[in-house]
Amino acid sequence: MKDFYFIAIVVIIFIVIFQIAKASEYVSILKGEAKTKKQNNKINGFLLISFLVLGLIGAWYCNELYYGKTLFTQGSASVEGEKIDLMLYITIGVTGTVFVITQVLLFWFSFKYQEKEGKKAFYFPHNNKLELLWTTVPAIFLTILIVFGLKFWFKVTSDAPKDAVLVEITGHQFAWDMRYPGKDGKLGKKNYKLYNQPSGNTLAVDFEDPESWDDLHTTEMHLPVGKPVKLVINAMDVIHDVGLSHFRLKMDAVPGIPTTMWFTPKYTTVDMKKRTGNPNFVYEISCDQMCGKGHFSMRGVIVVETEEEYNKWIASQKPEYFTLFPEKNPIKEPTTDSSSTKPLAQVATATN
Amino acid sequence: MSTVTVESTTHHQEHGDAHQEHHHHETFITKYVFSQDHKTIAKQFLVTGIIWAIIGGLFSVIFRLQLGNPESTYPWLEDLLGHWAKGGKLQPEFYYALVTMHGTILVFFVLTAGLSGTFANFLIPLQIGARDMASPMLNMLSYWFFFLASVIMMSSLFVQTGPASGGWTIYPPLSALGEASMGSKIGMDLWLISMAMFIVSSLLGGLNYITTILNMRTKGMSMTRMPLTVWALFFTAVLGVLSFPVLLSGAILLLFDRNLGTSFYLSDIVVAGKILPNEGGSAILFQHLFWFLGHPEVYIILLPAMGMSSEILSVNSRKPIFGYMAMVASLFAITILAFLVWAHHMFVTGLNPFLGSVFVLLTLLIAVPSAIKVFNWLTTLWRGNIRFTPAMLFAIGFVSLFISGGLTGIFLGNSALDIHLHDTYFVIAHFHIVMGVASFFGMFAGVYHWYPKMFGRYLNNTLAYIHFWVTIIGAYLIFWPMHYEGLAGMPRRYYDFSNWESFKMFGGLNEFISVVALVVFAVQILFVINFFYSIWKGRKVKDQNPWEANTLEWTTPIRPGHGNWPGDIPEVHRWPYDYSKDGKDFIPQDVPVGADESKH
Numbered sequence: 023m024k025d026f027y028f029i030a031i032v033v034i035i036f037i038v039i040f041q042i043a044k045a046s047e048y049v050s051i052l053k054g055e056a057k058t059k060k061q062n063n064k065i066n067g068f069l070l071i072s073f074l075v076l077g078l079i080g081a082w083y084c085n086e087l088y089y090g091k092t093l094f095t096q097g098s099a100s101v102e103g104e105k106i107d108l109m110l111y112i113t114i115g116v117t118g119t120v121f122v123i124t125q126v127l128l129f130w131f132s133f134k135y136q137e138k139e140g141k142k143a144f145y146f147p148h149n150n151k152l153e154l155l156w157t158t159v160p161a162i163f164l165t166i167l168i169v170f171g172l173k174f175w176f177k178v179t180s181d182a183p184k185d186a187v188l189v190e191i192t193g194h195q196f197a198w199d200m201r202y203p204g205k206d207g208k209l210g211k212k213n214y215k216l217y218n219q220p221s222g223n224t225l226a227v228d229f230e231d232p233e234s235w236d237d238l239h240t241t242e243m244h245l246p247v248g249k250p251v252k253l254v255i256n257a258m259d260v261i262h263d264v265g266l267s268h269f270r271l272k273m274d275a276v277p278g279i280p281t282t283m284w285f286t287p288k289y290t291t292v293d294m295k296k297r298t299g300n301p302n303f304v305y306e307i308s309c310d311q312m313c314g315k316g317h318f319s320m321r322g323v324i325v326v327e328t329e330e331e332y333n334k335w336i337a338s339q340k341p342e343y344f345t346l347f348p349e350k351n352p353i354k355e356p357t358t359d360s361s362s363t364k365p366l367a368q369v370a371t372a373t374n
Numbered sequence: 375m376s377t378v379t380v381e382s383t384t385h386h387q388e389h390g391d392a393h394q395e396h397h398h399h400e401t402f403i404t405k406y407v408f409s410q411d412h413k414t415i416a417k418q419f420l421v422t423g424i425i426w427a428i429i430g431g432l433f434s435v436i437f438r439l440q441l442g443n444p445e446s447t448y449p450w451l452e453d454l455l456g457h458w459a460k461g462g463k464l465q466p467e468f469y470y471a472l473v474t475m476h477g478t479i480l481v482f483f484v485l486t487a488g489l490s491g492t493f494a495n496f497l498i499p500l501q502i503g504a505r506d507m508a509s510p511m512l513n514m515l516s517y518w519f520f521f522l523a524s525v526i527m528m529s530s531l532f533v534q535t536g537p538a539s540g541g542w543t544i545y546p547p548l549s550a551l552g553e554a555s556m557g558s559k560i561g562m563d564l565w566l567i568s569m570a571m572f573i574v575s576s577l578l579g580g581l582n583y584i585t586t587i588l589n590m591r592t593k594g595m596s597m598t599r600m601p602l603t604v605w606a607l608f609f610t611a612v613l614g615v616l617s618f619p620v621l622l623s624g625a626i627l628l629l630f631d632r633n634l635g636t637s638f639y640l641s642d643i644v645v646a647g648k649i650l651p652n653e654g655g656s657a658i659l660f661q662h663l664f665w666f667l668g669h670p671e672v673y674i675i676l677l678p679a680m681g682m683s684s685e686i687l688s689v690n691s692r693k694p695i696f697g698y699m700a701m702v703a704s705l706f707a708i709t710i711l712a713f714l715v716w717a718h719h720m721f722v723t724g725l726n727p728f729l730g731s732v733f734v735l736l737t738l739l740i741a742v743p744s745a746i747k748v749f750n751w752l753t754t755l756w757r758g759n760i761r762f763t764p765a766m767l768f769a770i771g772f773v774s775l776f777i778s779g780g781l782t783g784i785f786l787g788n789s790a791l792d793i794h795l796h797d798t799y800f801v802i803a804h805f806h807i808v809m810g811v812a813s814f815f816g817m818f819a820g821v822y823h824w825y826p827k828m829f830g831r832y833l834n835n836t837l838a839y840i841h842f843w844v845t846i847i848g849a850y851l852i853f854w855p856m857h858y859e860g861l862a863g864m865p866r867r868y869y870d871f872s873n874w875e876s877f878k879m880f881g882g883l884n885e886f887i888s889v890v891a892l893v894v895f896a897v898q899i900l901f902v903i904n905f906f907y908s909i910w911k912g913r914k915v916k917d918q919n920p921w922e923a924n925t926l927e928w929t930t931p932i933r934p935g936h937g938n939w940p941g942d943i944p945e946v947h948r949w950p951y952d953y954s955k956d957g958k959d960f961i962p963q964d965v966p967v968g969a970d971e972s973k974h
Contacts, residue, residue, distance in 0.1 A: 025450050032896065036896075036899075036900065036903070039837070039840065039900065040837070040900075040903065042836065043834045043835075043836035043837040043840070043904075044834065046835075046836040047834055047835065047836070047913060050835070059761070062762065062835070062839070063760075063761060063762050066762035066767060066839065067760075067762060069843065070762075070767075070770070073846070073847070077850065080850075080854075081854065084854060084855055084858070085858075088855060088858035088859075088883070089858065091858065091862055091879050091880065092858050092861040092862045093861070093862050093863065093876075094861060103794075105790065106790055106791060106793060106794050109788065109790045109791050110785070110791055110794075110861075113784060113785050113788065113791060116784075117781040117782070117784055117785070120777075120781060121777065121778065121781050124748055124749075124752065124777045125774060125777060125778075127752050128751075128752060128755070128770065128773055128774055128777070129770075129774075131752060131755040131756050131758075132755060132760060132762075132770055135691070135755060135756065135757055135758045135759065135760050136759075136760045136762065137692075137759045137760055137761050138759070141759050142759065142954055142957070143691060143692040143693045143757065143758045143759040143953065143954040144693065144756075144757035144758070144954070145693070145694065145953075145954045145955050145956075146693065146694070146696060146753070146756075146757065147694040147695075147696065147697075147698065147951065148696065148697045148698065148699070148700070149696075149697070152697075152749075152753065153697050153700045153746065153750075156745055156746055156749040157742060157745075157746055160741060160742050160745035160746075161742050164738045164739070164741055164742065164784075167738065167784065167788060168734060168735055168738050168788070170790075171734060171738075171788035171789065171790045171791070172731050172734060172735075172789075172790075174790035175727065175730065175731060175734065175788075175789045175790040175793075176727060176731070178790065178793060179727035179730070180727075194644075195554065195645075195646075214642040214643070214644055214649065215649055217644040217649055219647050226644065258643070258644045258645075259547065259551070259554055259643055259644060259645040259646075260545075260546075260547045260548040260551070260554050260645070261545055261547065261548065261657055263722065263797065265797070265863065265865060267794070267798075267862065267863020267864075267876060268863075268876070270793065270794040271793055271794070272722050272793060272794070272796060272797075273722050273724065274722050274723045274724060276657050276658060276723065276724060277547060277640075277641060277642050277643050277657060278640075278641030278642035278643070278653075278655070278656070278657065279641075279656065279657070279658065279724060281723075281724035282724075300875075302875055303875065304875050306874060306875060306876045308863070308865050308874070308876070308877075309865070310796065310797040310798070310865045310866075311545070311797060312470070312540060312541040312545070312548065312866075312867045313548060314470075314540075314548060314554055314555045315465075315466040315467040315470060315539075315555060315556070316466065317470070317867060317868065317869070318466065318867075318868035318869040318870050318871070319870075319873065321873065321874065
């Protein structure tokens with residue numbers, strides 16, 4: 023019933039507007055079309071200049087309301103992202119100036135040069151000096167933006183430092199999985215045909231490869247603060263995208279074509295809670311490439327912590343190989359700390 | 375060149391005159407349905423485009439309901455959509471189908487076919503002084519292929535698994551694998567077949583436009599005397615003819631991957647627990663093929679709007695368009711650059727950074743011809759004598775939106791910033807303003823300006839003013855705040871943000887945007903009512919040249935028949951922008967140059 027009333031009201035409003043519009047047409051004929059045209063011109067000229075003024079105030083008000091929510095007040099959470107923030111400010115500076123100047127001219131000219139009786143427009147078909155002016159000036163400003171942009175772009179997309187923490191992230195409908203290389207610092211090989219849901223080998227790791235035996239498989243990403251991190255990005259099924267808005271980075275996850283990205287986290291999650299004043303703050307990985315019906319829920323979590331906490335967390339994880347093949351695990355109770363190399367060697371001989 | 379033009383014109387004149395004599399023998403079918411008159415075909419494109427625009431707009435309103443109030447349920451939605459809105463709540467799969475169809479419909483069916491289909495057909499022969507298109511038959515086929523594409527696309531809305539739902543960019547593997555998404559089942563095949571038909575239509579149209587412009591200009595109508603609308607439509611046609619075939623090949627390969635077991639785009643995939651045999655393909659290849667059309671496509675949408683706005687700004691400022699040659703040159707520069715920037719949509723696909731840098735350079739170069747155009751439009755207004763007809767207001771609105779949306783392109787075209795902004799609401803705000811709303815404004819300006827020529831009647835002025843003011847205010851209210859959401863990294867194509875700590879603070883804003891979208895949509899309905907009502911009941915046009923314009927279409931009778939001019943085609947003696955010259959308010963193109971007239 024509520025819907026019915028709503029529809030009825032909308033229809034009535036439509037009819038009223040329509041009737042008024044029709045009536046105004048008759049009125050304009052009675053009044054004389056020339057006079058109506060003049061009146062319309064005045065009203066619209068005034069509205070255009072008001073739109074400019076209110077629009078600029080509105081833009082300022084919108085900024086007051088939402089700038090604080092854009093993450094930029096928090097600063098970038100990665101060292102590399104600072105460049106992207108700087109680039110943003112440079113671009114806002116340049117484009118903002120152009121925006122205000124051109125919009126003011128557009129609406130001001132419209133208002134000022136509205137039709138007046140007895141006035142003649144100024145015949146001014148071309149002027150090469152002016153054309154040259156507004157070809158070169160934008161070209162100069164664009165060159166500045168390009169130079170800064172490419173400098174930052176090459177920096178951000180450069181090769182990761184050798185000592186970067188290596189993490190593999192794999193997207194599938196609709197979740198993220200991480201793989202850490204373990205003590206050998208190398209990730210085991212993968213072959214998508216080895217995918218096996220019942221056995222638990224959901225990342226299609228080739229466990230024939232000894233380098234895979236100490237690899238960790240987790241669903242949460244933990245990273246040490248202040249150390250460069252290199253992400254190797256994979257997808258199982260369709261294209262996903264690792265979106266790290268706090269770090270100002272993103273990279274597609276493409277099935278069959280691994281991609282990489284690296285960055286240096288600046289603040290731990292705990293720091294960020296304090297900085298943002300939000301006790302629930304969490305670094306989130308959003309999927310930024312349409313991947314199916316669960317796209318909006320493909321959420322991952324990154325915990326940035328101190329190196330000490332990070333090492334502790336890594337140590338507490340059990341290699342996937344031993345989870346999937348418990349019989350291969352030489353340590354029944356993970357108590358001794360000298361067992362780091364020995365069991366691996368034993369396992370190696372066992373499979374040979 | 376000029377002799378050829380004259381010959382072909384006279385030949386066509388005879389042919390056209392013959393047409394005139396027997397055109398009253400036409401039946402209803404040949405006059406209104408399978409018509410070969412370019413003006414009727416234009417109206418067919420326009421009306422079909424309007425119907426599509428209502429559907430596409432309605433889809434956006436429905437998915438905005440979900441975005442604005444993710445918690446609410448609407449029982450009437452279930453009545454309307456059945457299991458797609460179980461419990462009165464839009465299901466994610468259908469949400470994505472709506473988003474996909476909204477994009478597809480608006481980009482291709484409304485702003486490509488509806489915009490350039492309408493105005494290229496209507497204006498090219500009238501403004502260059504031709505009786506009809508080079509091939510009226512192919513022209514008719516162009517519309518009917520578009521109609522066929524429309525029917526197929528429409529039918530995909532009614533299949534059990536729903537229409538395509540992978541986004542209008544239909545990236546594989548999502549669009550290639552039925553297991554990955556409901557929308558990638560039969561709905562996707564229908565999408566691809568429909569688009570193939572659409573591309574045929576667009577090619578038939580485009581070749582016709584180019585041929586007509588190059589060969590059928592009336593005597594004296596040299597290329598540099600053509601109105602800017604015709605120049606813009608010419609470059610639009612060139613863009614379409616050279617880039618649409620690439621999308622066609624991409625679509626056909628995708629059909630093969632889907633149905634014939636090929637691996638053009640597929641490699642190393644495990645989907646829904648199934649290990650696929652495909653190896654060696656590249657999912658990124660499709661993106662190159664898609665965007666090789668996809669980027670020129672945004673100029674296919676934008677250029678006609680630019681051309682029409684240029685014309686309308688000049689007529690209603692009572693001033694020549696400033697820098698005619700620079701305007702043509704910048705259109706040409708945009709056309710060339712449009713082919714060289716496609717990979718800026720792919721900065722985060724793992725593209726080689728050096729290749730990326732080349733695309734940054736070429737992309738930002740487009741800002742130069744765009745800046746030239748903006749400053750020329752501003753100078754056209756400067757010291758004019760401006761009449762705010764509804765068409766003029768929309769043309770001014772077009773310039774405003776083009777500035778706003780164009781400037782945000784400088785953010786996105788710079789790869790360093792794109793890393794953060796890619797696929798966020800910033801992109802949505804950018805392309806909706808610059809290519810969506812701005813092109814719509816160009817289209818509205820065109821409709822208001824040439825409606826008297828199309829139907830011999832005027833649209834209601836009061837409704838037109840309401841339409842303009844609500845639309846421009848609404849458009850800015852909807853899309854301006856979205857930039858902020860994008861700066862926060864809020865991703866596109868999310869059904870619900872409430873579980874995200876990083877994005878849920880924009881819930882209130884999303885609701886506000888949805889309310890404004892509803893109002894703006896309602897006002898568009900008002901325009902549609904005005905449009906159809908005025909065809910039959912609008913105020914009759916009594917002046918042959920109601921806007922006091924110089925171009926040739928206003929030398930035809932108020933209701934021109936097939937063949938356009940009852941007598942000889944007028945001869946052209948000057949460029950179309952002699953406004954306020956030598957103390958005369960306007961001098962139409964067919965007026966001979968006086969002995970004492972000053973040169974421009």
